[in-house]
Amino acid sequence: MQCEDAVLGRVHFTEAGEVIYLTTAGDLLGRGLGVWISDGPILGFQVDIFQYEATSKKHVQTEPHRFRGVGKFPERGNWVGEWHFLAFQQPPRVVGRFHAHRSPNLAMSTLARKPLEELPAKAKSNVLSKLDKLTEPFPMLHPSWVPHHLAGKIDDVHYVRNFLEPKQVEEFERIIDKTCDWERMRTRDTQEFGSSSQCPCGRSLMRAALPAWQSTLVDALGTLGVFHPVLFPANSVRLNAYKPGQGIFPHLDGPVYFPRAAIISLGSHCIFDFYPSLEEELPKGFAWDRDKEVPAAPELPPGTKPQLSLLLEPGSLLVFSGDAFIRHRHGIKAVEEDEITKEVKNAKDIGLSVGDSLRRGRRVSLTIRHLLPRCNCSPMF
Numbered sequence: 493m494q495c496e497d498a499v500l501g502r503v504h505f506t507e508a509g510e511v512i513y514l515t516t517a518g519d520l521l522g523r524g525l526g527v528w529i530s531d532g533p534i535l536g537f538q539v540d541i542f543q544y545e546a547t548s549k550k551h552v553q554t555e556p557h558r559f560r561g562v563g564k565f566p567e568r569g570n571w572v573g574e575w576h577f578l579a580f581q582q583p584p585r586v587v588g589r590f591h592a593h594r595s596p597n598l599a600m601s602t603l604a605r606k607p608l609e610e611l612p613a614k615a616k617s618n619v620l621s622k623l624d625k626l627t628e629p630f631p632m633l634h635p636s637w638v639p640h641h642l643a644g645k646i647d648d649v650h651y652v653r654n655f656l657e658p659k660q661v662e663e664f665e666r667i668i669d670k671t672c673d674w675e676r677m678r679t680r681d682t683q684e685f686g687s688s689s690q691c692p693c694g695r696s697l698m699r700a701a702l703p704a705w706q707s708t709l710v711d712a713l714g715t716l717g718v719f720h721p722v723l724f725p726a727n728s729v730r731l732n733a734y735k736p737g738q739g740i741f742p743h744l745d746g747p748v749y750f751p752r753a754a755i756i757s758l759g760s761h762c763i764f765d766f767y768p769s770l771e772e773e774l775p776k777g778f779a780w781d782r783d784k785e786v787p788a789a790p791e792l793p794p795g796t797k798p799q800l801s802l803l804l805e806p807g808s809l810l811v812f813s814g815d816a817f818i819r820h821r822h823g824i825k826a827v828e829e830d831e832i833t834k835e836v837k838n839a840k841d842i843g844l845s846v847g848d849s850l851r852r853g854r855r856v857s858l859t860i861r862h863l864l865p866r867c868n869c870s871p872m873f
């Protein structure tokens with residue numbers, strides 16, 4: 493199938509009504525998932541596509557692109573239909589045509605272009621309204637996430653209290669203490685799971701299975717829509733352990749990861765800060781700042797104050813995406829005691845007031861993300 497310059501690949505329509513798309517274009521890596529529906533002579537399908545250049549060092553799109561195709565039911569041979577783009581929170585708009593061939597063996601370069609026939613209006617509108625009904629909201633826009641969204645100066649930040657029960661927190665801490673092989677750093681201890689050595693072509697890391705207890709958490713985040721089982725599954729878990737007085741310098745996680753991070757806190761609370769975004773060239777690729785022990789990025793101007801702070805409680809889940817991920821550095825101050833200031837957005841919900849202070853204990857966090865594969869040697873998904 494080919495649609496304008498945006499999509500080139502194979503689409504599979506399953507008997508169960510699913511649509512699966514796999515990019516076959518040059519250096520693009522991509523996949524898509526969706527649904528199809530028919531009414532009499534008309535077939536409509538909708539697919540969320542996540543694709544990026546394998547060699548790109550910039551941030552990829554923040555959400556999958558959603559497209560819709562509608563045409564006469566395909567017979568053998570060439571197939572043509574309307575191609576609609578469903579931009580975020582906007583009605584679908586026709587952006588061109590798709591051309592396809594109903595044979596898995598035909599190379600796209602030989603695809604003959606057929607003129608688009610007039611589609612019977614009633615059947616077409618039936619198909620479109622059925623697709624509207626089947627349409628799932630974009631990830632994290634599901635109504636169940638609304639109460640957890642922190643409306644304010646920085647969008648795309650969600651906080652869930654008591655995501656884990658105290659018993660689960662303890663159980664995970666026990667497993668971590670028993671099984672972790674920490675890399676000791678000055679600012680914290682750390683260990684990353686989900687990937688191992690470089691792949692044969694040298695562009696990605698080989699996939700490694702997550703320990704069972706982490707898989708359970710990762711699967712739960714998939715079910716809740718934080719990650720997508722096909723388009724951007726969570727495949728990377730970084731554990732960080734901080735003693736009182738340790739923290740993490742303000743940093744951006746970078747384009748190595750799909751722009752969303754989920755952080756589960758165990759042990760002590762901490763205050764997690766987001767900093768104002770700067771009008772700067774964003775870091776490309778991945779470089780490590782050895783002094784600060786975080787991904788490298790230009791220094792914030794001295795004295796820059798956090799723009800949004802959150803108290804992360806043990807058992808809580810923090811999810812940030814979009815601009816909060818791409819442009820606003822985040823960090824944790826290296827202090828032994830946290831002061832509640834008026835910037836601590838969720839202090840009141842937790843029953844704390846400005847001026848209160850809390851002593852830190854040992855905190856362990858799990859940062860769960862989608863590490864973007866950069867080749868097809870060992871697909872991470």
Ligand SMILES: O=C(O)CCC(=O)C(=O)O
Nearest residue numbers: 730732740745755857859
């Ligand atoms: O420990 C935390 O909550 C933050 C960790 C973090 O920012 C990271 O691993 O990139």
Ligand SMILES: [Fe+2]
Nearest residue numbers: 743744745822
């Ligand atoms: Fe981070």
